Amino acid sequence: MKRLLVCLTLLVAATVVNAQQHSPATPPASPAAKASASIGGKTVTIVYSSPRVKGRAGHLFGKDGRIGQDPQYPIWRAGANGATALHTDADLEIAGLKVPKGDYTLFIDLTDPQHWVLIVSKKTGEWGLAYDKTQDLGRVKMTMAATPALVEELTYTLSDLGKGNGKLTLAWENMSASVALTAK
Numbered sequence: 001m002k003r004l005l006v007c008l009t010l011l012v013a014a015t016v017v018n019a020q021q022h023s024p025a026t027p028p029a030s031p032a033a034k035a036s037a038s039i040g041g042k043t044v045t046i047v048y049s050s051p052r053v054k055g056r057a058g059h060l061f062g063k064d065g066r067i068g069q070d071p072q073y074p075i076w077r078a079g080a081n082g083a084t085a086l087h088t089d090a091d092l093e094i095a096g097l098k099v100p101k102g103d104y105t106l107f108i109d110l111t112d113p114q115h116w117v118l119i120v121s122k123k124t125g126e127w128g129l130a131y132d133k134t135q136d137l138g139r140v141k142m143t144m145a146a147t148p149a150l151v152e153e154l155t156y157t158l159s160d161l162g163k164g165n166g167k168l169t170l171a172w173e174n175m176s177a178s179v180a181l182t183a184k
Contacts (some may be wrong), residue, residue, distance in 0.1 A: 004173065029054075030080035035105060035156040040164030040183030042090030046106070046156045048079035049128075053173050060173050061113050070129060074110045075119070077128030078170060083107075085124065090183040094120065094168070095140035106175070107131055108170070111123050115127075116142045116177045140171075142177035150174060 005059035033050040036043060053060065060066045067076050078084045084106040092099040095118075103124045109117035154172040158181075161167060166181040 007165065030154075033153075033156070035158045037158035037160050038088055039158070039160050039166035039167060041182060042088070042101075042183050044090070044092070044158055044166065044181065044183070045087045046084065046158065046168070047087075048084040048154070048156060049081035050154045051080040053150065053153075057150055057173055061175065071105070071125065072129055072131045075131045076108045076110050077131070078106050078108045079128065081128060083124075083126050083128040084156075086120070088183075093182040093184060094118070095142075095179045097138040097140050099137060104137065108142075114144060114180075116144060116175075118142050118177075118179055140179055142179050145176045145178075147171055147174050147176050151176075 010028065028049075030049040030051040032047070034045060036045040038044075056066055062068055063073070070076065070174075073178075078176050086104040086106050088099065088101050088104075091101050097120060099120055105121040105124050105126065107119040107121060109119055111117070117139050119139050120137040121132070121135045122137050123132055151173060152172045154170070157169040157171070159167045159169070164183045166183065167178055168181055169176060169178040171177075
């Protein structure tokens, strides 16, 4: 009887371990994402984590919104989890701001929810909430637009417009913000 009980216990334990190894992993709430484009023959890439609206439409932006609860508000990490990273193989001009080729972190200033400001930070590799104003390379105003439909997943888009010109667009929920790029 003792031997049967031990065998049965081992069988149950093996079944549980096997089931855990084959169960699908829960997808992350804000999966890693990447936007990349060749602008003026040089690669520009944004790496970020893409949060979802998840039924919170109308409750994300603004002082009382979900993003307004972040400790750095009105500065937003422009994504989720780790800081949003920009890498450029070319010297860029972003709406008049000179950005030498290299690596940067992007933030958004939401002081005026209808007029976002893109912040390009020289500091890299930090967690998304570790904003340090003294590391700003510069700030530029973004062009705002309402999206035609709900954008469930935060999405960055880099577009090549030809002749070394491009556009960076961030869309989420019901807002879209963009800025012109020129590769030098």
